[in-house]
Amino acid sequence: MLIAAHSAGQRAALSDILCATRPGLSIANFPDTESKEAGEPGPTLHMAMVVEVHGEGEAAFGSLTQQVRASHPALPIVVIAPSFDRGAVGVLAKVGGVTMMPSPCEPSALLRAMQADPEAGGSLGPAANRDARAELGARVAASRSGVLHVEAAGREGAIHIEEGQLVHAHTGELIGAAAVEALLALSEPALRWIAGRSATARTIQHQGFLSPAAGRTSVKPRTTATLETGAPQDVLNKISRLAGTPDILAAYLLRDSEVVMGECSAELDPEILQRTLSRMSLVYHDMERMQGDAAGTEIQATIGEHRLVLDRLGPTRLGFQIGVVVRQATPVCKSLRRLIRQVDRSFRRALARSQTHAGPREAPLHRVA
Incomplete structure (x- = not known):
């Protein structure tokens, strides 16, 4: 040496x-x-x-x-x-x-x-x-x-x-x-x-530069529900409404560990929060590769007064997840799983409808997890 x-x-x-x-x-x-x-x-x-x-x-x-x-x-x-x-x-x-x-x-x-x-x-x-x-x-x-x-x-x-x-x-x-x-x-x-x-x-913070979509290299704003995310519009609307539910501090849609839309309350820093959810998604995918089906569909973290929940939306192959942040010990904590399942059911119904009368699905974004 x-x-x-x-x-x-x-x-x-x-x-x-x-x-x-x-x-x-x-x-x-x-x-x-x-x-x-x-x-x-x-x-x-x-x-x-x-x-x-x-x-x-x-x-x-x-x-x-x-x-x-x-x-x-x-x-x-x-x-x-x-x-x-x-x-x-x-x-x-x-x-x-x-x-x-x-x-x-x-x-x-x-x-x-x-x-x-x-x-x-x-x-x-x-x-x-x-x-x-x-x-x-x-x-x-x-x-x-x-x-x-x-x-x-x-x-x-x-x-x-x-x-x-x-x-x-x-x-x-x-x-x-x-x-x-x-x-x-x-x-x-x-x-x-x-x-x-x-x-x-x-x-x-955003990782969407390598998408196979032709010529797409720009990073669009992530605070509205108008992005070309590949998710049905009514699902985007549900996530926006979820973000406005009392005691829910933030709700975001992720695809392949990237935050693609959503919003949070003014008391939270959106950049830090989006980065945290992206990292949680990466941790989940790492454990999923190791555990397989035993990994389940969600990952949670409790930090001080905040509880962060990340759960899968739709089929695994599409790479969608929903990230929600709530304040601990509030009434919505008991119904959070039910609210997330409602969004998931809406996603699957919309997907079934689109597959009935649409062409092949657009290729998923590059997986970074």
């Missing part, structure tokens, strides 16, 4: 953790001036770990990683840093063959990095005529974590993914959803994949 850091203290600390995690591991420091001065051949290296800082001059982010890459062109590099912002991502994309690791990092994370296949999370490399949407979709489907760096026509940016979820994007002055739209619209982009977690602040 090759270790590089801006200070001797950082090198020693990382070396101690690695040796304690993997007894017998051979450590080499960068640069290995002693071996060069003695004219001795250097050790056989399998990986490098570089501790970067956000400094200036010789300590500028990426300077050490670039030196390691120049000395070892084919060596997989794990870059350890507190976070990886747009400047850091741009540097690492050009270095290539790197994996990001936010610090502070646990010994178990370092061990996983040493055991990982470097090719599975290495650089994608620049290539013309690649479809950014397809590349992004492949990594989302595989629940990967990393950053897709996109460059074309004088524009450069990146899309950050955590476990298959789009969490952040940036290009020029654009961030979040607007940046994703701009980057996916570029023709013949050069793409580079940087594996690992970027530890960036989340600027994206």
Whole structure:
């Protein structure tokens, strides 16, 4: 293992953790001036770990990683840093063959990095005529974590993914959803994949960018019942009325773990609430894959005075769920299951009617759970 850091203290600390995690591991420091001065051949290296800082001059982010890459062109590099912002991502994309690791990092994370296949999370490399949407979709489907760096026509940016979820994007002055739209619209982009977690602040809550619907990349408002959700209109109306029921603080429709419509009371933060319901949906789908039919149809969470309920709507294959938030110990809590079942029955009746005199159903949105 090759270790590089801006200070001797950082090198020693990382070396101690690695040796304690993997007894017998051979450590080499960068640069290995002693071996060069003695004219001795250097050790056989399998990986490098570089501790970067956000400094200036010789300590500028990426300077050490670039030196390691120049000395070892084919060596997989794990870059350890507190976070990886747009400047850091741009540097690492050009270095290539790197994996990001936010610090502070646990010994178990370092061990996983040493055991990982470097090719599975290495650089994608620049290539013309690649479809950014397809590349992004492949990594989302595989629940990967990393950053897709996109460059074309004088524009450069990146899309950050955590476990298959789009969490952040940036290009020029654009961030979040607007940046994703701009980057996916570029023709013949050069793409580079940087594996690992970027530890960036989340600027994206909606995950509908990879829908197979032709040309649809925009993120529409999620506070009305006028979206093209694929759900029957009377069901959307029922969910809107449910949100206005006394003691019900919020009601949302989700599809494939994405909040697509609904509303909440003024006392709640809609962005936080929608993000929470989306995460609950992901937890449910994870457990459903493990338990099968034994998982049931709903997941609940009680936090302080709030109770959150997420239940399936319609057939499983359509991916619809309803998310409801109520205040604990209120009369509606006793009738909540009945109200949700009423919406489900309306959904199934509308679906049966549409299948009687309609063509094939539109393909479901891309599943991100």
